[in-house]
Amino acid sequence: MARKSLDQMLADLLTAFPDQNTKFITPAILRTYFDDLIKALRPSYALLRRDTAVAQAVTVLPIPLVFTVADVTASQGEYTANASVGRITRLDAGTVNFQFAASVSSPSNSPRTLTFSLYKNGVATPFRQSQTFNVIGEVISLSFPAIQFNNGVANYDMYVESSVADTFTFSNMGLVAQTIPVNNYV
Numbered sequence: 001m002a003r004k005s006l007d008q009m010l011a012d013l014l015t016a017f018p019d020q021n022t023k024f025i026t027p028a029i030l031r032t033y034f035d036d037l038i039k040a041l042r043p044s045y046a047l048l049r050r051d052t053a054v055a056q057a058v059t060v061l062p063i064p065l066v067f068t069v070a071d072v073t074a075s076q077g078e079y080t081a082n083a084s085v086g087r088i089t090r091l092d093a094g095t096v097n098f099q100f101a102a103s104v105s106s107p108s109n110s111p112r113t114l115t116f117s118l119y120k121n122g123v124a125t126p127f128r129q130s131q132t133f134n135v136i137g138e139v140i141s142l143s144f145p146a147i148q149f150n151n152g153v154a155n156y157d158m159y160v161e162s163s164v165a166d167t168f169t170f171s172n173m174g175l176v177a178q179t180i181p182v183n184n185y186v
Helices: 006-016 027-041
Strands: 044-050 054-058 069-071 079-082 087-090 094-105 112-120 123-133 139-150 154-162 166-180
Touching: 006 027, 044 079, 044 087, 054 154, 069 079, 087 166, 094 112, 094 123, 094 154, 112 139, 112 166, 123 139, 139 154, 154 166
Parallel strands: none
Antiparallel strands: 044 069, 044 166, 054 166, 079 087, 087 154, 094 139, 094 166, 112 123, 112 154
16 A cells, blocks of 8 residues: 555544544554554665776766666665666655765866766656866765655656766765655645
């Protein structure tokens, strides 16, 4: 069953627990309500990681950022993840808080600007971060947050593009998608 919003839980509270003079409050109703409440508040997340340094060719057009590890053990069945294509899939409606971080090493002494973008269902979101490199071997760490709502299944991908096609080395990279409780999923 889908995670309920806090507004849904409040509405359920009013209908599930009428005045007890009617004797309609049962142990089953209590169990169902508190089970839904715990699910509405329970943390759930998926993670993509690349811990060690790995080189990846980056073009002037956006391409998927490749990770080496996908972890959905704490997803409560709400996510799938695929490291080789840099994708996290949210399997139900909800609001998702993203955190992205990476360390990147420059391959050239000529200026190169990398742009990282979060995509939803194949379309760029407004969430992106650009970084310019000027010296070969220069290592820059960057991070940015994003928040997205989806009303059903949604695929989220990290894309990267460069002002000049080249091979960059990425390490200490991670993308975390965490479901957050919200008042309403409208």
